[in-house]
Structure formats: structure tokens, C-alpha cells
Amino acid sequence: MDIFYKIFLTLFGLLIGSFLNAVIYRVPRRISIITPRSSCTKCKKLIHWYENIPLISFLLLKGKCSKCKTLISISYPLIELTCGVVAFLLVPQRVTSEALIYFVFYFGTFAVLLAQFLIDLEHKLLPDSINIVLVLLILPVTIINQKWNFWLLGGLLGFGFPFVVTWFFYLLKGKVGLGGGDIKLFGILGLYLGVKGIFLNLFLSCMLGSVIGLSLIYFLKRDKKEPIPFGPFIIFVAVIQIYFPSYFREFSRHFLGF
Numbered sequence: 401m402d403i404f405y406k407i408f409l410t411l412f413g414l415l416i417g418s419f420l421n422a423v424i425y426r427v428p429r430r431i432s433i434i435t436p437r438s439s440c441t442k443c444k445k446l447i448h449w450y451e452n453i454p455l456i457s458f459l460l461l462k463g464k465c466s467k468c469k470t471l472i473s474i475s476y477p478l479i480e481l482t483c484g485v486v487a488f489l490l491v492p493q494r495v496t497s498e499a500l501i502y503f504v505f506y507f508g509t510f511a512v513l514l515a516q517f518l519i520d521l522e523h524k525l526l527p528d529s530i531n532i533v534l535v536l537l538i539l540p541v542t543i544i545n546q547k548w549n550f551w552l553l554g555g556l557l558g559f560g561f562p563f564v565v566t567w568f569f570y571l572l573k574g575k576v577g578l579g580g581g582d583i584k585l586f587g588i589l590g591l592y593l594g595v596k597g598i599f600l601n602l603f604l605s606c607m608l609g610s611v612i613g614l615s616l617i618y619f620l621k622r623d624k625k626e627p628i629p630f631g632p633f634i635i636f637v638a639v640i641q642i643y644f645p646s647y648f649r650e651f652s653r654h655f656l657g658f
């Protein structure tokens with residue numbers, strides 16, 4: 401029976417990966433994710449269902465549109481594969497209804513964070529509609545598992561601290577530092593991570609952002625004025641915090657003393 405779940409949930413992961421490709425392409429371009437049906441971005445040929453099977457279609461089409469032979473980005477099968485592998489790894493040892501709820505939470509949260517990561521990287525934007533899905537995944541699990549003050553204070557610090565800093569930065573320099581999407585994302589993650597966790601995320605994502613931002617300017621001669629999307633740093637740290645929590649407990653005990 402368990403092998404059945406393993407296969408079924410992995411296929412589910414691949415399908416969500418395929419859906420995620422549509423989300424990542426359409427949401428930042430303000431195209432509905434339901435209609436119209438997928439088409440080639442070049443020649444607009446409609447994509448048949450058999451050309452839209454995760455991984456398999458890409459291999460059968462040899463990575464090209466069947467009509468105009470335009471190359472299909474390798475990112476499509478890579479996102480499908482990533483979601484399939486993550487789903488496979490997250491399938492619970494013993495399948496119970498509770499374990500399945502947590503599977504949905506962990507896998508869904510991963511998929512949402514992956515979409516936000518890639519959209520922010522390309523469009524410098526964290527869409528509200530996807531942030532709302534993250535709230536819907538995080539809030540029920542947090543309310544069940546944590547006292548009200550844990551998530552409420554975490555959310556308030558996550559939203560309030562970067563909001564106040566950005567506001568002061570704006571008053572001083574007349575420039576907006578962090579985008580609204582980043583501040584909302586901090587707030588939502590604060591619900592799950594609590595005060596300590598979101599403090600750690602704020603600290604580490606800023607460190608990571610500074611190091612990578614300065615390296616890009618220094619080594620790759622990137623224009624200083626061109627803004628760098630900050631969401632990927634928040635998400636990178638959050639993924640380790642959510643999926644490898646013990647690693648972070650050790651880190652904060654050793655280096656930060658709490």
C-alpha cells in the first residue's frame with residue numbers, strides 16, 4: 401500500500417510542478433491561470449494535453465515546439481522534476497490522514513516559495529495572490545500547533561520591523577529599500593517561524609543579500625543603481641528554517657546564544 405502512495409504522491413508533485421510553470425509564467429504577466437489554454441509563446445499554437453505531460457512531453461518533443469520548433473526553456477522540465485523529487489522525499493513513512501495534511505502543508509509551502517523565488521528573480525515582484533496562498537497554508541497549521549502569542553508576535557515582528565526600517569530609510573534617503581511584497585512575505589513567514597525564527601531570518605537574509613549584492617557589483621560589475629530582488633534571500637533562508645529546523649536551532653544556540 402505504501403508504494404502506491406509513494407508513486408501517487410510523486411506523480412501529484414510532477415503535476416503540481418507543471419501547474420507551477422503556468423503560475424510562474426502567467427501570474428506576473430497578469431494572465432488568468434485558468435483560461436486561455438497553454439500555447440507556444442512564439443507561434444501561439446495551442447498545446448494539446450499529450451504535449452503537456454510533465455517531463456515526458458519535453459523529452460518526446462525534444463524540447464521544441466511541435467509546430468515552429470522554437471526551443472522550450474529547460475526551466476519547465478526542471479521545475480517539474482524538482483517538484484516531483486521534493487514530493488517523493490516528503491511522502492510520509494506511515495500514511496495517516498494527519499500525515500497527509502502535513503504532506504500538503506510542506507509540499508504546498510515548498511511549491512509556493514519556489515514560485516515566489518523564481519518570479520521575484522525574473523520580475524522583481526512577489527505577487528499578493530501567491531502570498532495569500534502561503535497564508536492559507538501556514539495559518540491553520542500554526543494555529544493548531546502554537547500558542548496565539550507565538551504566531552501573532554512573529555507575524556507582527558516580521559511585518560512591523562522591516563516596515564519601520566523601510567519607512568525610515570525612505571524618510572532619510574527618499575528611496576524605497578524593501579518592496580511591499582518582501583515586507584508581506586516577512587510577515588507571513590513570521591506567523592510560522594515565531595519571533596526568534598523571523599528575527600534570525602531577517603538577520604541572515606540581510607547578510608546573505610549584502611554579501612551576494614556586493615559580490616555582483618564588485619566581481620560582475622553590476623550597476624549599483626539596479627535593484628536586486630530580495631525575496632530569493634528571504635526564501636532561501638526560510639526553506640532551511642522550515643525543512644531543516646534542527647540545523648537552525650544549533651546555529652542560533654552556537655552563534656547567537658539563544
Ligand SMILES: [Zn+2]
Binds near residue numbers: 440441444465470
Ligand atoms: Zn511554436
